[in-house]
Amino acid sequence: MATIEFNGKSFEIDEDGFLLDYNLYSEEWVEYVKSQEGIEEMSDEHWQVVKVLQDYYEKNGIAPMVRVLSKLTKFKLKHIYELFPSGPGKGACKMAGLPKPTGCV
């Protein structure tokens, strides 16, 4: 657990760099995370994935299955990896401020 400061905001994160509290999400968070996740500039498509994840999480209290994310964004998994090199879980969910994926990962 650690607290990081970025552009005047502070974020509580775990060892894997996931936000501890979804409510602390702000656009500065994305700015902060993107370099660690191998992203130079956030495109509209990046934001689209982030928004879909957030809407889904707010409605359902869980992250969508990969297949559902593909359907909602109309992006193939391959394209999601092009956008987020570490994938929908470690990359996109982390940026969107969603809780860390669990299970037999």
Added chain:
Amino acid sequence: MAKHETPLLDQLETGPWPSFVSDLKQQAEVRAKNEKGVEFQIPQDCVDDLLGVLELSFKHGRTHWKHGGIVGVFGYGGGVIGRYCDQPQAFPGVEHFHTMRVNQPAGKFYKTDYLKSLTELWDFRGSGVTNMHGATGDIILLGTTTPQLEEVFWTLTHDMNQDLGGSGSNLRTPADCLGQSRCEYACYDTNALVYFLTNEYQDELHRPAFPYKFKFKLDGCPNCCVASIARSDMSFIGTWKDDIRIDQDAVNKYVENDPAYPANAGAHKGKDWGPFDIEKEVTGLCPTKCMKFENKKLFIDNANCTRCMHCINVMPRALKVGKETGCSILVGAKAPILDGAQMGSLLVPFVEVNPDNDYEAITEVIENVWDWWMEEGKNRERLGELIMRQGFQKLLEVTGIDPMPQHVAYPRTNPYIFWKEDEVTGGWERDVEEYRKHHQR
């Protein structure tokens, strides 16, 4: 001197079996002395701290690893199992202790050159501790820090032509029995097929796209040395469809108790079971009773042989698997969570294993099953559970396989039978008024 006192672990250095504690202590000492002058990239005393935290767990009866962990390498969604110690002040050497899964070669045959370069890399960038191998098959590199992951991956891929294995909701690392490389029972080349499938489905292995994990395992014959029927969602088990090949002279060598022909290749030599008795040990134990030994001749009614391997296992020098070989595909094996353990259920009794057409008959079944499960599977629902929920019938439909008696151990005993509407004359649309014309209220 060891960094931590480990009185409980020390007890596990006694006894005849190779002690993991002695090995870990040796590794801790090698790192402490560092005679090779390695520029360790993770704490030099991480193995001491591993022993320390394990001792603490022995004392407490509890694990001291935090929940979960999401780390990896760019481009992949799996392959690394992140882990953090919940006592990082006491054991800083294992504050990060991630595991990397490395895809093992078919049958786990190695050259020392390869293992040396792997251990050199791991001594340099990891703990030097391994698991040879994980239950799924991977080479397991046990313990490194997050910044080392990309470094290890770079060296593996650039210098060793070696990829990571699978983890997460995807195709996990396939594994096989050693097959035709050194077993005369192997009905197909498990090594070749496991290698083909691993390469063919690299995307599915590295980038989780499934509702849950999915495993392939390949056994050359029903003896199932890689336990595919119990430990893989899709199990490929070699078999044959012609006759068992009998060498009658050799059969008689067994019957005459020729010392060069010991029953079961001598597997029971540790105890005196009396002279070999073909009736008692072979024909009488055949599950279908389809064998006879009369007038020094062994007869097998192959139409009634279920290819259980028993007779072949007992008299390997006299009996051989047939020449028309292929494999059976079984599906759905899983551990108990959520709704109970399952072993594989027979889906395809016999399919050809043909490298010349890229195993087309096999990949077709795989891809049909995936299409269905990826669409219908609920979050974290194994294939076996989807089959229970939607029915084996549905699986047959999506794979285009006709139902046959071999699909069941016994027919259903309950009469809750669903019919498709078009199978029933008149369909489901009925008018109660029509009925009332014949039956008063």
